[in-house]
Amino acid sequence: MAGAADELSLVFQALADPTRRAIISRLRGGPTTVGELAEPFAMSRPAISQHLKVLERAGLIERTADAQWRRCTLRTEPLDEASAWVDRHRDEWNERFDLLDERLRELKGQTDA
Template sequence: MQNGPDELSLVFQALADPTRREILSRLRNGPTTVGELAEPFAMSRPAVSQHLKVLERAGLIERTATAQWRTCTLRTEPLDEASAWVERHRGEWNERFDLLDERLRELKGQTDA
């Protein structure tokens, strides 16, 4: 039995919040200081820091400290894993929706007759 959430669950939990998704979007352009990441958000620095901790725990960012600068860097590997998981299941989900559509058409045909 597992203690706590698995890595994929941590990634999806991190991605569930719009602020964290925006932080990841801002990191697409390269490493960014914590101060620069916090600028556009109407929240305290500790609140931003909490979001960064969630992203770091999920493996989506890496934080480094150089002198007085705290920098965050995007790590895409967990996103690749989440994307691969979705793709593996997409075919099954589409197949089930197709079967549901077919059944609904059959039922509609029975009520029209």
């Protein structure tokens, strides 16, 4: 179980950065070269490469070499696992928020009286 939790941590850490989220969004359209991925960002190629390494380590992308082209492909399995984890906990979080809301209304009623 610790392995799965560690992998999930890598996914959430990778998704925490807006540049990496934008890269993932661009990859939804299909495999893309590193150069094409770098185009819209005002940063150096080494900086883009660092972001790609984080995404690759989290299992969110796969990089392949095809002649002189380096292509990146989105891997959705880690995103599916992260989504499933959130879904499993959503009911518990909503229940706790409902209880908190109820308690705050009780406290407000006590101060209004």
